[in-house]
Amino acid sequence: MKLKTKQITVTAVMIALSIVVIQFIKAPLMIAGQSVAISGALINLILIIDTLYCGLVSGVILSVIIPVFSFILTQSPLISAVPVILPCIMIGNIVFVLFAWFVRNKKIELNLLPLSLVVGSIAKAGIMTLLIVQWAIPQFGASLAPKMVTMAKVTYSTTQLVAALFGSFLAIIIWPIVRVAVKGIK
Known part of the structure; x- marks a missing residue:
């Protein structure tokens, strides 16, 4: 699929927003030992809005690029120890944007969007848990400390579900406003 100039520009802006979220929200919360559910919700919001506005290709691009930037900027010790986690995060994000894209441009989009995003959130958390x-x-983390394993189990299951649901909630509120604003620009 070919991306138009406007889609490429919006995708680039969304990547920049993601970097800002990672640098100024996620990284400080990680250092402070706080939950990263807030930054995850904002990243999920960015994934949803980008997918709804620019399409599936753009959403998949962000789903792959954002975890890489997150790792580069935060230097997660867990992902450093078990690098195979990075592509697993990408797959979870792709599953999530597929559910957002599924209702895009449908006449009943705003009616189906909440259901689609809730199911997508559950699917993302389920895929990442699996x-x-x-x-x-279990396969690659034999050298991990038990405390890190426990933290990883919560981070990549429950926290992912909460972050995806909260990001979905924000998108359900914000998308109708963005959609009307975009129609006014065209």
Whole structure:
């Protein structure tokens, strides 16, 4: 699929917003030992808005690029120890944007969007739980400290679900406003 100039520009802006969230919200929260559910919700919001506005290709691009930037900027010790987690996060994000894209441009989009995003949030958390908690950590994380394993199990299951649901909630509020604003610009 070919991306138009406007889609490429919006995707670039969304990547920049993601970097800001990672640098100024996620990284300080990680250093302070706080939950990263807030930054995760904002990243999920960015994924949803980008997918709804620019399409599936753009959403998939962000789903792959954002975890890489997050790792580069935060230097997660868990991902450093078990690098296979990074592609698992990408897969979870792609599943999530597929659910957002599913209702895009449908006449009943605003009616189906909440349901689609809730199911997408559950699917993302489920995929990440299966891939990371049930497979990657047991297979490749033998050298991890028990405390890190426990933290990883919560981070890549419950926290992902909460962050995806909160990001979905924000998108359900923000998308109708963005949609009307975009129609006014065209």
